[in-house]
Amino acid sequence: MAPGTQLTFILVMPGMSVRGDFSYKDLPGTGRRVDIVCRCLAACFGWGPSCWPRSQLRLVVSVAHQKTLTFRGPDIVPECEVEWAELIRDALRGESVGYVSVRDESVAGLVSRLQQRGDHVWVLDESGTPIDRVGALRTSAQNSFMLGDHRGFDSQTEEVIVEYDLPRVRLGPVSYLSSHCIAAVISYFERMVHT
Numbered sequence: 559m560a561p562g563t564q565l566t567f568i569l570v571m572p573g574m575s576v577r578g579d580f581s582y583k584d585l586p587g588t589g590r591r592v593d594i595v596c597r598c599l600a601a602c603f604g605w606g607p608s609c610w611p612r613s614q615l616r617l618v619v620s621v622a623h624q625k626t627l628t629f630r631g632p633d634i635v636p637e638c639e640v641e642w643a644e645l646i647r648d649a650l651r652g653e654s655v656g657y658v659s660v661r662d663e664s665v666a667g668l669v670s671r672l673q674q675r676g677d678h679v680w681v682l683d684e685s686g687t688p689i690d691r692v693g694a695l696r697t698s699a700q701n702s703f704m705l706g707d708h709r710g711f712d713s714q715t716e717e718v719i720v721e722y723d724l725p726r727v728r729l730g731p732v733s734y735l736s737s738h739c740i741a742a743v744i745s746y747f748e749r750m751v752h753t
């Protein structure tokens with residue numbers, strides 16, 4: 559991979575609250591599935607990569623179509639869901655968290671910003687083109703992959719996907735957890751670099 563090439567994941571969480579007012583004892587319920595975000599962060603920066611540099615990974619979480627939280631590779635990777643949840647809550651409450659930046663931004667605004675920066679934005683979708691048949695995927699390019707939550711994509715996100723004509727890519731014939739999709743894409747890129 560070229561130095562500086564970023565692999566970005568966009569996790570769309572339309573049902574989560576922007577207030578960061580959840581209890582650590584009930585992340586799925588009070589956090590309106592913030593546990594999915596914690597597992598995706600662990601997959602992206604913890605157990606997912608084996609040789610792709612963490613400094614060249616990013617996870618952007620779209621919260622309620624109102625805010626985006628952009629996580630960059632931390633120096634010390636949190637070890638459990640609650641530690642990730644603390645970072646998410648602090649960031650949503652406006653506290654300064656070293657490697658997290660917060661913007662008031664919709665999914666459409668995010669896609670537009672990434673495209674203006676030169677990113678190829680792909681949609682991970684069980685009904686898309688199999689990833690090994692997508693000739694345009696290059697490890698030397700800036701690639702962003704959008705994922706849905708436990709319900710898939712909501713109608714507002716589907717409208718953005720259609721409006722921006724984003725290509726849909728499939729990882730396999732069955733539906734996987736979002737966190738496993740992140741690990742699978744990182745592994746796929748690692749294999750492209752090392753074979």
Ligand SMILES: C[S@@+](CC[C@H](N)C(=O)[O-])C[C@H]1O[C@@H](n2cnc3c(N)ncnc32)[C@H](O)[C@@H]1O
Binds near residue numbers: 731734
């Ligand atoms: C748990 S799945 C969503 C649930 C599923 N769509 C449903 O409603 O039964 C979470 C997200 O992971 C991604 N995903 C899951 N399986 C996939 C696959 N086989 N290929 C590509 N993306 C996948 C999609 O972005 C999906 O929205």
